[in-house]
Amino acid sequence: MRASSLSRQRGVALAFALLTALAGCAHAQPDAQPATQAGAQAADPLPSWNDGPAKQAIVAFVKATTDESSPKFVPPSERIATFDQDGTLWVSHPMYAQVMYCLDRVPAVVKAKPELAKVEPFKTVLSGNREKIAKLSMKDLEKILAATLTGMSVDDFHTQVKEWLETARDPRWKRPYTDLTYLPMQEVLSYLRASGYKTYIVTGGGQDFVRVYAERVYGIPPEQVVGTMGGTKYGYAKDGKPFLTKEPKLLLNDNNGGKPEGIHLMIGRRPHIAFGNSPGDQQMLEYTTAGDGARLAMLVLHDDPKREYAYGPAQGLPDTKVGTFPQALYDEATRQGWVVIRMKDDWKRIFSFEP
Amino acid sequence: MRASSLSRQRGVALAFALLTALAGCAHAQPDAQPATQAGAQAADPLPSWNDGPAKQAIVAFVKATTDESSPKFVPPSERIATFDQDGTLWVSHPMYAQVMYCLDRVPAVVKAKPELAKVEPFKTVLSGNREKIAKLSMKDLEKILAATLTGMSVDDFHTQVKEWLETARDPRWKRPYTDLTYLPMQEVLSYLRASGYKTYIVTGGGQDFVRVYAERVYGIPPEQVVGTMGGTKYGYAKDGKPFLTKEPKLLLNDNNGGKPEGIHLMIGRRPHIAFGNSPGDQQMLEYTTAGDGARLAMLVLHDDPKREYAYGPAQGLPDTKVGTFPQALYDEATRQGWVVIRMKDDWKRIFSFEP
Numbered sequence: 001m002r003a004s005s006l007s008r009q010r011g012v013a014l015a016f017a018l019l020t021a022l023a024g025c026a027h028a029q030p031d032a033q034p035a036t037q038a039g040a041q042a043a044d045p046l047p048s049w050n051d052g053p054a055k056q057a058i059v060a061f062v063k064a065t066t067d068e069s070s071p072k073f074v075p076p077s078e079r080i081a082t083f084d085q086d087g088t089l090w091v092s093h094p095m096y097a098q099v100m101y102c103l104d105r106v107p108a109v110v111k112a113k114p115e116l117a118k119v120e121p122f123k124t125v126l127s128g129n130r131e132k133i134a135k136l137s138m139k140d141l142e143k144i145l146a147a148t149l150t151g152m153s154v155d156d157f158h159t160q161v162k163e164w165l166e167t168a169r170d171p172r173w174k175r176p177y178t179d180l181t182y183l184p185m186q187e188v189l190s191y192l193r194a195s196g197y198k199t200y201i202v203t204g205g206g207q208d209f210v211r212v213y214a215e216r217v218y219g220i221p222p223e224q225v226v227g228t229m230g231g232t233k234y235g236y237a238k239d240g241k242p243f244l245t246k247e248p249k250l251l252l253n254d255n256n257g258g259k260p261e262g263i264h265l266m267i268g269r270r271p272h273i274a275f276g277n278s279p280g281d282q283q284m285l286e287y288t289t290a291g292d293g294a295r296l297a298m299l300v301l302h303d304d305p306k307r308e309y310a311y312g313p314a315q316g317l318p319d320t321k322v323g324t325f326p327q328a329l330y331d332e333a334t335r336q337g338w339v340v341i342r343m344k345d346d347w348k349r350i351f352s353f354e355p
Numbered sequence: 356m357r358a359s360s361l362s363r364q365r366g367v368a369l370a371f372a373l374l375t376a377l378a379g380c381a382h383a384q385p386d387a388q389p390a391t392q393a394g395a396q397a398a399d400p401l402p403s404w405n406d407g408p409a410k411q412a413i414v415a416f417v418k419a420t421t422d423e424s425s426p427k428f429v430p431p432s433e434r435i436a437t438f439d440q441d442g443t444l445w446v447s448h449p450m451y452a453q454v455m456y457c458l459d460r461v462p463a464v465v466k467a468k469p470e471l472a473k474v475e476p477f478k479t480v481l482s483g484n485r486e487k488i489a490k491l492s493m494k495d496l497e498k499i500l501a502a503t504l505t506g507m508s509v510d511d512f513h514t515q516v517k518e519w520l521e522t523a524r525d526p527r528w529k530r531p532y533t534d535l536t537y538l539p540m541q542e543v544l545s546y547l548r549a550s551g552y553k554t555y556i557v558t559g560g561g562q563d564f565v566r567v568y569a570e571r572v573y574g575i576p577p578e579q580v581v582g583t584m585g586g587t588k589y590g591y592a593k594d595g596k597p598f599l600t601k602e603p604k605l606l607l608n609d610n611n612g613g614k615p616e617g618i619h620l621m622i623g624r625r626p627h628i629a630f631g632n633s634p635g636d637q638q639m640l641e642y643t644t645a646g647d648g649a650r651l652a653m654l655v656l657h658d659d660p661k662r663e664y665a666y667g668p669a670q671g672l673p674d675t676k677v678g679t680f681p682q683a684l685y686d687e688a689t690r691q692g693w694v695v696i697r698m699k700d701d702w703k704r705i706f707s708f709e710p
Binding site for chain 1: 509620641
């Protein structure tokens, strides 16, 4: 996307993701173990959660809003649940998967347009020099996003992302990125759906990117993925067949105030329950809890350096700048009565591939 | 919306609607009779349709796409059906209901800003002089749209439209506009939903406008209304409560190529069946039938001057310029194998309030 059309905020988030991430991707090897515990879920809808305030808040919310005799009952058509993705449903640290995709995609872009090989920032990305890549400017980064996320048909883009997901591996766990979803959150998605809630992803990531795998990975169909939206252009191929081209035109930056705006645009109803993990989600949570009746807002705190990551700096965790959870957000959560999910204490298991 | 942001095409459509409509709203009184025939629908899902090629095409499509043993079977998650609204689901002639809303809203806008009473085009609209109103320029018309559709909170807009719908009456039938939906199309909506299809409105009208009544009138929830989209802005009231304001910023003109673009943005899947009635729907039908497997595109032809209207000029009907059905579209339909629904022959009943 062009510098003029990509908002500074999103650019900053992506740049931070890149800068903090590219240099140091050396992590402990995972203690890869096969998934266990398939059964025993009948009675407890959230078996990967420890009993605590977070689990209790979710269960109490679902019970109150689905019991017709409850004053907090919510009619089925109004049962909307929204989830941020990066850092809320899957690992986003130290780098967003989509940024990794854009960098990995550069060789194919250069192959199609060989003249780019000698042009920055493509030259630097091709060099593989992580230190240099980490120093790329915002403007350079936006050139990479534009070249890898726009200009192709929506069908070609879908195929490109799908192929990448099949081969790309997370540097720490050496697994497909789509394996790195949080099992406790998958349980919340299933539990809410079983309780008549329509579950939506509301992500700062690209709407078309997340749609490629959301149905398979989260059980969320494309029409329930709200993300940062680019325009498309309707046109015709030489054989007369119509197709849509992804344009370098930003329609909506689905971060901060853009989240409620995106929710209004795509859903047209206010959520009753919303999950996030960073300041980019604050407005979605505010918007959710400002509604009448039963509303619940929850924030995932990454405080588990062993099983996942610990970054903050709420509660004195390291400030990594990316998808962070600052003390100000923590204070706001306390003030508003939002419930903080502490990975370390609240989650019995984190990934389905680990015990 | 500002002249710069409202596309000329939509402006033209609205202007034509206004020009052709305002002068002559004198129509025959309806032969208002109570609705009958509630039962006897068990066997036939489309009782208001005469047996003919249109009805047969719909039934054959549904049977083929829902029969697992059929080569044309469509998995439930892929069952997307899209419907244009004006002229396809309800009466749009001689004027779009939304244009009527905008004109009716002017007095309230002037009451809030009395200085507008002496300013054009508001002065002319307030005069009630239909001939003068019909001569308003495109620029004037856009000022009216901006003043009546933007600048307020989404909640206030919702209330304003809801109140108008309760009191406004169509000039010919003297009924609420929401009574003027086509019973045969309501049956198609129900039949498709009962067959596992997700039904969407894809309208050139305002997305927020149609959402106000779509669930009550068509059984289509707000998240399944795709329309011309304006931006909103997240902000806070004096008491700190967050709210969204409707901005004079056009995100997507949901007409012509904008319909496939809107479908991609909001749904992310290609429809298997689509209904329209004018050139603004052509690209949606092309996009639908260009997909693999079973696809059906249908066009409503208004050829019933007695029970509804006859305008064209396909088949030699009068050319009214608004929501028209030109011979070129008719020829394209023939070439592409789209099925034309002839109101006069195909529809046994048109409205639920008439026998």
